[in-house]
Amino acid sequence: MALDSDTFNQLIETIRRFVETDLMPAEAFVDENDEIPEHIMEGMRQLGMFGLTIPVEYGGLGLNSEEEVQVWFEFSRAAPAYRSVCSSNNGIGSQGIIIDGSEEQKNRYLPLMATGEIVGSFCLTEPGSGSDAKSLRTTARRDGGDYVINGSKRFISNAPFAKVFTVMARTSEDSGSGPGVSAFFIDADTPGITLGEPYRKMGQRGAKACDVYFDDVRVPAHTLIGGVEGMGFKTAMKVLDRGRLGMAAGCVGVAQRLIEESVNYATERKQFGSPIADFQLIQAMIADSVTDQYAARSMIMAAATARDAGKRITKQASMCKYFASEMVGRIADRAVQIYGGTGYISESAVERLYRDVRVFRLYEGTSQIQQLVIARDTLREMAK
Numbered sequence: 001m002a003l004d005s006d007t008f009n010q011l012i013e014t015i016r017r018f019v020e021t022d023l024m025p026a027e028a029f030v031d032e033n034d035e036i037p038e039h040i041m042e043g044m045r046q047l048g049m050f051g052l053t054i055p056v057e058y059g060g061l062g063l064n065s066e067e068e069v070q071v072w073f074e075f076s077r078a079a080p081a082y083r084s085v086c087s088s089n090n091g092i093g094s095q096g097i098i099i100d101g102s103e104e105q106k107n108r109y110l111p112l113m114a115t116g117e118i119v120g121s122f123c124l125t126e127p128g129s130g131s132d133a134k135s136l137r138t139t140a141r142r143d144g145g146d147y148v149i150n151g152s153k154r155f156i157s158n159a160p161f162a163k164v165f166t167v168m169a170r171t172s173e174d175s176g177s178g179p180g181v182s183a184f185f186i187d188a189d190t191p192g193i194t195l196g197e198p199y200r201k202m203g204q205r206g207a208k209a210c211d212v213y214f215d216d217v218r219v220p221a222h223t224l225i226g227g228v229e230g231m232g233f234k235t236a237m238k239v240l241d242r243g244r245l246g247m248a249a250g251c252v253g254v255a256q257r258l259i260e261e262s263v264n265y266a267t268e269r270k271q272f273g274s275p276i277a278d279f280q281l282i283q284a285m286i287a288d289s290v291t292d293q294y295a296a297r298s299m300i301m302a303a304a305t306a307r308d309a310g311k312r313i314t315k316q317a318s319m320c321k322y323f324a325s326e327m328v329g330r331i332a333d334r335a336v337q338i339y340g341g342t343g344y345i346s347e348s349a350v351e352r353l354y355r356d357v358r359v360f361r362l363y364e365g366t367s368q369i370q371q372l373v374i375a376r377d378t379l380r381e382m383a384k
């Protein structure tokens, strides 16, 4: 444990209160206005939500994976947009330099990320490369003591207000020796960087995403993560291992909320003279949802424990992300079914959550990409 158990339990209890008194009541406002109010952002900063996984020596809480996933189980009972804005500093926005960055990069950026003063975004996806991440076309050309970056990135979460970007760019064409992709950690206000308009999304309104354009963006060579060209694809994959586990834990939190909403509604709503919770066909849906959620939670805890023991968890992270994102989709669907017509109108939380959870099966690797990773690693293990 990074924290003693009393301190950790207190943290979980404080998060539970914050979720119920501040986050849940503001969900409809956030969805309608596509904006998280500043006092809520400030509350998340005060709680340390931006620096959960950032090491203590850089101002974060330094939680290990087991602790981190439990925080997400609790925090994600609120709408996923809240997690989206603070999760990147704990996952894909900071892990590149935590795992492979220089001491200078860590000292300069991590303390600011830990407090939430600045937010980091992860620029991998491009108009022409999504699932096939290795085929990205953004280039970084060496020019004296600098690199010059050109290209565009698509659907970048938190980019509209990010102050720092992890950018994957091609420093050479692929050869037999490596993919030719390097990762850079650069300030968002570097001349030549421009942003597209924020997207209008199906769900998770309040969490913003836009395109990022690089037009002759000149950055010093020390922004290259790890200081060695050609390591960027591996850095990106390692970052995604941790990101996928965190996202899976977020799915478990939303699933818990959907189950609570379903059970509350089924207990209150009467048909044929009884609460619908008395009917076995409704009970079957509740049982399936609770079982699904328990399975996801258990596998995530096991993967987190393995990660804390220093094991590589690429396959486990993919299994968790695959199962948990599909699981919460099923649970959201059952919640709408239990609510009936009320679940289809915008006043109900389940209508919003149903839209919010759809993207879990898409970003940080689609379900199909997770299947490829799981099968690839299984075949390799069995061939040994």
Ligand code: COS
Residues within 6 Å of the ligand: 092, 122, 124, 125, 130, 131, 132, 133, 134, 178, 233, 234, 237, 238, 240, 241, 314, 363, 364, 365, 366, 369, 372, 373
């Ligand atoms: N950790 C460390 N190294 C890893 C790794 C990981 N998790 N995954 C792959 N690598 C390494 C491999 O070991 C290989 O190294 P060597 O060349 O030294 O053997 C290298 O990276 C290339 O790996 P691989 O050949 O498996 O890459 P592929 O292009 O075949 O497949 C997939 C990679 C499809 C799994 C990858 O492109 C992917 O995850 N795509 C989805 C991207 C994504 O999630 N996008 C969402 C946007 S980010 S929010």
